[in-house]
Amino acid sequence: GAVVSQHPSWVICKSGTSVKIECRSLDFQATTMFWYRQFPKQSLMLMATSNEGSKATYEQGVEKDKFLINHASLTLSTLTVTSAHPEDSSFYICSARRQGGKGEKLFFGSGTQLSVL
Amino acid sequence: AQSVAQPEDQVNVAEGNPLTVKCTYSVSGNPYLFWYVQYPNRGLQFLLKYITGDNLVKGSYGFEAEFNKSQTSFHLKKPSALVSDSALYFCAANDAGNMLTFGGGTRLMVKP
Numbered sequence: 543g544a545v546v547s548q549h550p551s552w553v554i555c556k557s558g559t560s561v562k563i564e565c566r567s568l569d570f571q572a573t574t575m576f577w578y579r580q581f582p583k584q585s586l587m588l589m590a591t592s593n594e595g596s597k598a599t600y601e602q603g604v605e606k607d608k609f610l611i612n613h614a615s616l617t618l619s620t621l622t623v624t625s626a627h628p629e630d631s632s633f634y635i636c637s638a639r640r641q642g643g644k645g646e647k648l649f650f651g652s653g654t655q656l657s658v659l
Numbered sequence: 660a661q662s663v664a665q666p667e668d669q670v671n672v673a674e675g676n677p678l679t680v681k682c683t684y685s686v687s688g689n690p691y692l693f694w695y696v697q698y699p700n701r702g703l704q705f706l707l708k709y710i711t712g713d714n715l716v717k718g719s720y721g722f723e724a725e726f727n728k729s730q731t732s733f734h735l736k737k738p739s740a741l742v743s744d745s746a747l748y749f750c751a752a753n754d755a756g757n758m759l760t761f762g763g764g765t766r767l768m769v770k771p
Contacts, residue, residue, distance in 0.1 A: 588703065646699060
């Protein structure tokens, strides 16, 4: 089946530093990828929709200058948390949309647990 | 390692009939369980969650899910399906460390 690789799985960083998270579709091309974050016991919150070759579409309340998204190729989208602060500590997960004969389907990365000290 | 299984790739049901989308999980400790729906060209939408308490959880759009600890299941149900319910449904589980795992998704087709 289709695989989406997300890296790193865990990251601990100091406040003020930037962290990059990668999301790769390994065996299909994904023109659209989604980035979510989740706080403990809460549902996923869609942060942004990443479209290959164009600017990401951010959800209301998500700072685009803080959460930089780059979808430079059909198999790779990156989320960079710039000048991270402790309140950015969260679980981040990406999903890639595969379109095909049976309709579209989403495949999920394994997620990244970010802890900002 | 934790896992979530949705054994059916597709579920077909006639409009007005009850529907069930199955989900089983393997999580250490007490699980937090979620159901999400994806409509074409959209991201995930949250339907409902189980954290603790009553085993029957009611969510959006008339959906409900029953947490069954002995069977490690969290099946999604609706008493009367609508054509507009046709979509992709994903079950997900958190472990105590907050790592989230998704099932493979089930396509629900409701025919008029």
